[in-house]
Amino acid sequence: MRNISDLIEHYLKQILQNSSEGAVEIQRSDLAEKFSCVPSQINYVISTRFTLEKGYYVESKRGGGGYIRIQRVDLPSLEAVQRHIHQTVGEQIDQTAAEGLIYQLEEAEFLTEREARLIRAAVSREVLALKLPLRDEIRAKVLKAVLIALLAR
Template structure:
């Protein structure tokens, strides 16, 4: 059985995909009521599963008529993706940012689920057991090399 966070994420992605502009505005309290949970659960899902690294821009307005706006940031073509990779990775990349980039590329269908799974395993701090900052530097070099090889197929 899926947990409430998975259900909320799935629901938000479903309404995002059917939204003509690729953006939605929701009220935290309405969504919490729909899923019979506390508003902080909605905050948790949005802050952990709808990040810029994962391809989403989130804007929040608090107060009486407050809302949360979630917009999908699409990667349009391979050239733009390669630029995005160079900008995102840089000389170092931490595990969270690396996993976010892999997630974004998988969501945009530039990577298969199997390729994404392999990349995440290779980028894990359990796999690269070095001290910082060497670990983040090695992760950046490995991730860049693997993505160049995968995306130039």
């Protein structure tokens, strides 16, 4: 059984996928009512699962006529993805940002689910049991090398 956050995320991704514009505008209170939860649960899902690192742009307007607009940011071409990797990773990257990039590449189908799991394992803080900032530097080098090699297929 999936939890309420998973259900809300799945619902939002489904309506995003069906949107011709690649964007959706929702009212927090309407969505909360649909899932019988508090509006803060909607905020939690959006702030943790629809981040820029994961390939989403979120715009929020509070108040009476307020809304939340979620837009998918697609990665267009292999060259653009490689540039994106170099810009995102840089000389060092923390685990959260690395996982966000891996998630984004998996969602855009540049990586398979298996490849994403393997990369996440290889760059995890448990495997790279080093002190900061060395851990983030090694993670960046491993992540770039693996992603560029996989995407050059």
